[in-house]
Amino acid sequence: MAKKLSKRQEAMLSYVESFIDQHxxxxxxxxxxxxxxxxxxxxxxxxxxxxxxxxxxxxxxxISRGIELVGREPVSSNIVRIPIVGQIAxxxxxxxxxxxxxxxxxxxxxxxxxxxGSRREDLFGLRVRxxxxxxxLINDGDIVVLRHQETCENGETVAVWLRDEKETTLxxxxxxxxxxxxxxxxxxMDPIFCEPENVEIQGKLVTVFRPYA
Amino acid sequence: MAKKLSKRQEAMLSYVESFIDQHxxxxxxxxxxxxxxxxxxxxxxxxxxxxxxxxxxxxxxxISRGIELVGREPVSSNIVRIPIVGQIAxxxxxxxxxxxxxxxxxxxxxxxxxxxGSRREDLFGLRVRxxxxxxxLINDGDIVVLRHQETCENGETVAVWLRDEKETTLxxxxxxxxxxxxxxxxxxMDPIFCEPENVEIQGKLVTVFRPYA
DNA sequence: AATTGACACGAACATCTGTTCGCACGTATA
DNA sequence: TATACGTGCGAACAGATGTTCGTGTCAATT
Numbered sequence: 001m002a003k004k005l006s007k008r009q010e011a012m013l014s015y016v017e018s019f020i021d022q023h024x025x026x027x028x029x030x031x032x033x034x035x036x037x038x039x040x041x042x043x044x045x046x047x048x049x050x051x052x053x054x055x056x057x058x059x060x061x062x063i064s065r066g067i068e069l070v071g072r073e074p075v076s077s078n079i080v081r082i083p084i085v086g087q088i089a090x091x092x093x094x095x096x097x098x099x100x101x102x103x104x105x106x107x108x109x110x111x112x113x114x115x116x117g118s119r120r121e122d123l124f125g126l127r128v129r130x131x132x133x134x135x136x137l138i139n140d141g142d143i144v145v146l147r148h149q150e151t152c153e154n155g156e157t158v159a160v161w162l163r164d165e166k167e168t169t170l171x172x173x174x175x176x177x178x179x180x181x182x183x184x185x186x187x188x189m190d191p192i193f194c195e196p197e198n199v200e201i202q203g204k205l206v207t208v209f210r211p212y213a
Numbered sequence: 214m215a216k217k218l219s220k221r222q223e224a225m226l227s228y229v230e231s232f233i234d235q236h237x238x239x240x241x242x243x244x245x246x247x248x249x250x251x252x253x254x255x256x257x258x259x260x261x262x263x264x265x266x267x268x269x270x271x272x273x274x275x276i277s278r279g280i281e282l283v284g285r286e287p288v289s290s291n292i293v294r295i296p297i298v299g300q301i302a303x304x305x306x307x308x309x310x311x312x313x314x315x316x317x318x319x320x321x322x323x324x325x326x327x328x329x330g331s332r333r334e335d336l337f338g339l340r341v342r343x344x345x346x347x348x349x350l351i352n353d354g355d356i357v358v359l360r361h362q363e364t365c366e367n368g369e370t371v372a373v374w375l376r377d378e379k380e381t382t383l384x385x386x387x388x389x390x391x392x393x394x395x396x397x398x399x400x401x402m403d404p405i406f407c408e409p410e411n412v413e414i415q416g417k418l419v420t421v422f423r424p425y426a
Numbered sequence: 427a428a429t430t431g432a433c434a435c436g437a438a439c440a441t442c443t444g445t446t447c448g449c450a451c452g453t454a455t456a
Numbered sequence: 457t458a459t460a461c462g463t464g465c466g467a468a469c470a471g472a473t474g475t476t477c478g479t480g481t482c483a484a485t486t
Binding site: 254279 | 472473474477
Binding site for chain 4: 006038039041046062
């Protein structure tokens, strides 16, 4: 069982890997045959079986492109690519997602599920400008990742737009009695109280990170 | 362009997504047809084209399972899985990498190259314990990602072990004259000066992030 | 009422693709 | 030398799969 892979099997394995990286779907037997200049599909089939026996791949019979790389799936499937759609600053509203065009020029970041939690939809990133969120230990240049939502649970940290003040801020949100309490992450600081009508929830804070160039 | 997806198209899109997550290769048109109970493959083809036009997927003509999810593919080879090998606190040294066993039980996080920069070797993560790094805007519970190195350039933020004080700290490092200046990120605070012999560089700070569970 | 456009249907077609089989070649073993 | 075994070859088969086309439905528009 500890038998070494043949030259050809090694070549096939790394071919499959790079093919998947490149196309995001596995190759057919004939793809492998052609690109590795193997004379017959049956040779490919034979060596694929060998690779399966040694647990490098898994094959799904009678299914086209039914090759799976063992031990690879966890890495590739759960990564989320998050677009950085603008910036967040005290004095300006958060960009409206519908107005933002996300194309291949948009800066993005890739994050795994450990960082993001389970719900992976509606995520977007904003670059922090200014020191206005320093009380939440968020610095100029940091990147905050938000999940777009217009309501939230008590105690969640959310990005809110204060209509009257014309101001964006990141605070813990508490709805109590008839008013809203916005609590800075820094417990030394005093909360803000305001009318519910004045508060527009823009999204929930999912993660913050700071690249040290 | 802002046209909404039809019910069927939404269903198809999310079916494709979960199929890929589950199998690690895309579905065929007939897979979609069968599982979504659509009467004809041409209907699937039609709606797949609609999805392509709106840039949710990319189709590769004439090849089986030639569906790619837009914004999902780049998720492949450039992701780095970083082990979280321990914790970092003021009063204890950083775990020595050689002593740490990284196995499948080790907690890890996956991050893309935008977050990590180009050099992707020798990275490891530590969970921050305590508030001792609050002056660097790093909170209890944050995760810091370091690159293991024992030297650094002036001005880089590094994790250092102070031999005499028996203390770990994250500071900007400056070698000047015959001494070392360790500058807190918070410019309000005073630097520490010490002998070069007293300073052991543990690694360079690459990124910090804070999951809001 | 007529027209148009989006969407759906069903069947047929042409490849694409995995599988199988008989045969051959070399090396190690008996 | 004979045998077994791992590996390679080429061809053929059968089913899987993407594509196309004529037709139909329905709601909005003219």
